[in-house]
Amino acid sequence: MAVKKFMFVNRKAPYGTIYALESLEVVLITATFDQDVSLVFLDDGVYELVKGQDTKATGIKNHSKTYRALDGYDVEKLYVERESMAARGLTEDDLLVDVIVISSAEMADLMAEQDVVLSF
């Protein structure tokens, strides 16, 4: 089977909707098929990667730790759009995983070169 380039576009904050968690689940499934997987974080999606998430008081599952486990599934390409991060007053130091910070223009190029783009 030919390897395809899959991009997961994450644009929602982590707990207000189910999108962030659903995205992670599909990412893990895709990774088991040995595909070329990239995750990108735009707009409120940047909030998914913020350090120090503690959901105990809400009774919701804290899925933020899963981002740190992606490495183990050979999912190593996590991109954050610089403009989205800056608009939220965040820096790389606020994030819980190592990411590649890129500009909107670079993000556009990256998106255009994918075989499959999945939006969350």
Place this chain on the structure above:
Amino acid sequence: MLHIVNKSHTQTNALQSCLRLAKPGAALLLTEDAVYAATQGGAASSGIADAMKQLKVYALQPDLQARGMDGKLIEGVTAVGYDGFVDLVTEHPNNQSWL
């Protein structure tokens, strides 16, 4: 009156509509994804920093914690727990949820 907003100000216009229609002296409780609007990184663009001159603003502490945002609340916004949420609802004669 108590206004309640639970959506991110960068994803929907719920907060914007609320701030347009809330009368001076009203209370505003931010829950779920709306809590970002009262953080140091979001309060200027969300309009909350301005709105605080006229409204009493609260944010739900468990939702701040879940998002790694506790301690990032701007000064003047009061963090409340679920018990405080109930108090706010009972203290105000009516409320509007901006879904």
